[in-house]
Amino acid sequence: MSSLRSITFATLxxxxxxxxxxxxxxxxxxxxxxxxxxxxxxxxxxxxxxxxEIAGGLIWVAFLFSAVVALNQTWARExxxxxLDAYRVSPAPAAALFLAKALGNFVLVSLLxxxxxPLFVVFYNLRALGPAWQLIPVALLGTWALVVNGTFFAAMSxxxxxxxxxxxxxxxxxSIPAVQAMxxxxxxxxxxxxxxxFWIVLLLTYDVVFTTACLALFETILQAE
Amino acid sequence: xxxxxxxxxAYIATWxxxxxxxxxxxxxxxxxxQQMKDLNGK
Amino acid sequence: xxxAFPILAVxxxxxxxxxxxxxxxxxxxxxxxxxxxxxxxxxxPSAWTAFCLFFVNLVASxxxxxxxxxxxxxxxxxxxxxxVVFCTVVLITGPIWARPVWGIWWTWDVRLTSTLVxxxxxxxxxVLRRFSDSAQTPVLAAVLAIFGALDVPLVYxxxxxxxxxxxxxVIGGGGSLDPRMLHIFLLNLFTFSxxxxxxxxxxxxxxxxxxxxxxxxxxxxxMGEDGPGVSARAGAPLGKxxxxxxxxKPGPQ
Numbered sequence: 001m002s003s004l005r006s007i008t009f010a011t012l013x014x015x016x017x018x019x020x021x022x023x024x025x026x027x028x029x030x031x032x033x034x035x036x037x038x039x040x041x042x043x044x045x046x047x048x049x050x051x052x053e054i055a056g057g058l059i060w061v062a063f064l065f066s067a068v069v070a071l072n073q074t075w076a077r078e079x080x081x082x083x084l085d086a087y088r089v090s091p092a093p094a095a096a097l098f099l100a101k102a103l104g105n106f107v108l109v110s111l112l113x114x115x116x117x118p119l120f121v122v123f124y125n126l127r128a129l130g131p132a133w134q135l136i137p138v139a140l141l142g143t144w145a146l147v148v149n150g151t152f153f154a155a156m157s158x159x160x161x162x163x164x165x166x167x168x169x170x171x172x173x174x175s176i177p178a179v180q181a182m183x184x185x186x187x188x189x190x191x192x193x194x195x196x197x198f199w200i201v202l203l204l205t206y207d208v209v210f211t212t213a214c215l216a217l218f219e220t221i222l223q224a225e
Numbered sequence: 226x227x228x229x230x231x232x233x234x235a236y237i238a239t240w241x242x243x244x245x246x247x248x249x250x251x252x253x254x255x256x257x258x259q260q261m262k263d264l265n266g267k
Numbered sequence: 268x269x270x271a272f273p274i275l276a277v278x279x280x281x282x283x284x285x286x287x288x289x290x291x292x293x294x295x296x297x298x299x300x301x302x303x304x305x306x307x308x309x310x311x312p313s314a315w316t317a318f319c320l321f322f323v324n325l326v327a328s329x330x331x332x333x334x335x336x337x338x339x340x341x342x343x344x345x346x347x348x349x350x351v352v353f354c355t356v357v358l359i360t361g362p363i364w365a366r367p368v369w370g371i372w373w374t375w376d377v378r379l380t381s382t383l384v385x386x387x388x389x390x391x392x393x394v395l396r397r398f399s400d401s402a403q404t405p406v407l408a409a410v411l412a413i414f415g416a417l418d419v420p421l422v423y424x425x426x427x428x429x430x431x432x433x434x435x436x437v438i439g440g441g442g443s444l445d446p447r448m449l450h451i452f453l454l455n456l457f458t459f460s461x462x463x464x465x466x467x468x469x470x471x472x473x474x475x476x477x478x479x480x481x482x483x484x485x486x487x488x489x490m491g492e493d494g495p496g497v498s499a500r501a502g503a504p505l506g507k508x509x510x511x512x513x514x515x516k517p518g519p520q
Contacts, residue, residue, distance in 0.1 A: 149414075156407050160399045169394055170411065173387035174418050177425040184429065198428055202421070209417055217410050220332065224403035228303040228367035235306045235363040236291075239313070239356050246352045247466065250473055257476045264483045 004096050011100030016107065018077065025073060026108070033066040033112045034119065041123045055124045056186030059116070060179060064146065066112045068168050071150040074105055075158055084158075087222065094219040102151040102214070109147055113139065129192030134200065138189070141203040142182035145210070149174055152214045155221055178206045272468065279461045286458040289451045297448075306364040308452060312459035314357045314382060320350030320463055321389060325416045328409035340405040341478065343412065345470035347392055353463060354386045374435045377427050384422045388415040 040058050078084050087097055120126060128135065150171050157166040185199035290308035297304035323346040331339035361379050362372045373379070392415065396408050 156395070156411070159401045160395065162398060166395070166398060170391050173384060173391050174414055176384050176387075177418065177421040180425045180429065194432075202425055202428075206421055209421070210414070213414060213417055217413070220406060220410060224401070224406040228301050231363050231367045232291075232303050232305055235310075235360045238359050238363065239309060242352060242356050242359070243466075246349075247469075250466075250469055254473055254476070257473070257480050260480050261476070261483065264480070264487060 004093055004099075007092050007096035008099045008103070011097060012103050015100065015104040026111075029066065029070050029108075029112060030115055032069055033062070033116050036062045036065055037116050037119045037123065046124045053187065053191065055120065055126055056190055057183045058124075059120050059186060060142065060182045062116060062120075063109070063113055063143070064172075064175075064179065066116070067109045067143075067146050067150060068171070070108050070112065071105060071147070071154050071171075072164050072167055074101060074151055074154050079158055084222065094222045095215045097222075098151065098155075098214060098218040101155075102148050105151050106144060106147045109143055113143060126190060128190050130189040130196070132189065134196055135186065135189050137200055138182060138185045138196065138203065141200065141207055142178065142185075145178035145182075145203060145206050146171075146175060148207070148211050148214050152218065152221070155218070178203060181206070272465075272472075276465055276469075279458075279465045282458045283462055286451075286455045290455055294451045295445060295447055300368050303364060303367050306360050308455045309459065310357060310360040310364060311452070312456045313353045313360070314378070315456060316459045316463035317350045317353035317357060317382075318385075319460065320346045320353065320467060321385065323467070324350060324389075324392075325412055328412035331405055332409045332413075337405075337478070338475075340409075341471055341474040342467075343405070343409065344396060345467050345474055347389055347396075347412070349463060349467045349470055351386065351389050351393060352466075353459075354382060354389065357382055358386060375426070375430070376435055377423065377430050380426045381419075381423050384426075385415075385419065388418065 040062055044054065044058060075084075078087075087094065150167065153170040153174075154167050156170065157163045160166045181199040181202045185196040185203070188194055188196045188199070286308075290305055294305060294308065296302055324343050327339045327343040327346060330336065331343060358379070361382075365374060366372050392408060392411050395411055396404055399407060401407075
């Protein structure tokens, strides 16, 4: 399936290049993420012992909101330039387009997270009492869980009224098990309170199930618009 | 006994919800029938 | 088929009345919880009915994706909507039951929380259908239904595991039932299932009527613009349905 890989790669590099040229959107998203962290720090007193218990939850909720902001504009460029029509008639597999979009979003959201995590660590004086390396698969799997479904639902929302609110409306309910897994795993790893293995496996399962579903059904969605 | 109030509350809530929904279906049905009649009459 | 509906509706209503009477009056009072426990007789059957309806929605959605049959889509909408109504009842009677028995309104127990998430997923389904103007809304909604169905086991597992780590009271109770209670419970289970099916059927007929009206209106505006002589078949996506069928008069076929 080298054609899938090469098309995906080509689309992905094109997106990253375009995104890099228009740094405005990226900068405003970064600033938004920073604001979210600060607001949370004001709302949930970082010095209180309880806040460190819930820091895991706070981080992921902050990520969730930043991710939605980033995902909302994910198809905007395609929509503006009728690129989707071109894709519909091209022989390229729709899955390649989806994969490229999702990977691009993954890179973008990971960038936002990379900014927010040090801020949280600083504001909340976080220390991982459990095996800290496990936070990496949690972050990767969790981010992918949000991004893969987010990209898909963003495509579904394109021709709906109130497009921007439609994305979180569709994404949040479906993401509940993934968010619960992310939050619990983070809490466990930060507090050193047992094993996060179940949650990591759940996240992995979630990712596999929904990545498959998105790849399988994206063609249907694309044709439907 | 206080808990009987909750029993009645649950009972009333249940049938209120069902009643409202069935009522809305009935209302829409009537309106559509009227519309159909109008369209046929033309 | 159409004539059967009013008869079955009356029968169902009678069954409902009988089942309620049994639940509220005849059933023995539970030892620990008292009379409040009687909520159980319609809390659980409502949940069962809601889940069945959501399952019907899943099957109808898949059927629609495969065959693009508009009847499947109409059934999908109807079962989703009625399912949400029953699910709402579950979510409201649950806390009303929990408050006097356990002193708390909500417990994040597996069943109630899973029901909440299922309710959220299907409300988002209905919102998508409402907000999406495109002619391909049925396809989008069907895909969402599949995603929802894939999510349900994951939801259940994640909440179940969370609960084993942080135990809390369980609404609906576990344990075995007194045989007299079991009878009445099964009766209400059957009754609510019939009730759910009837409401879904009625909603389905409403949906179908709505589509026929829309089609007739579209036809009319077509004919109004181009004058008489335009074939009545033009722009009739539903094919065999024609406006005259509603009024029962024989029409051009």
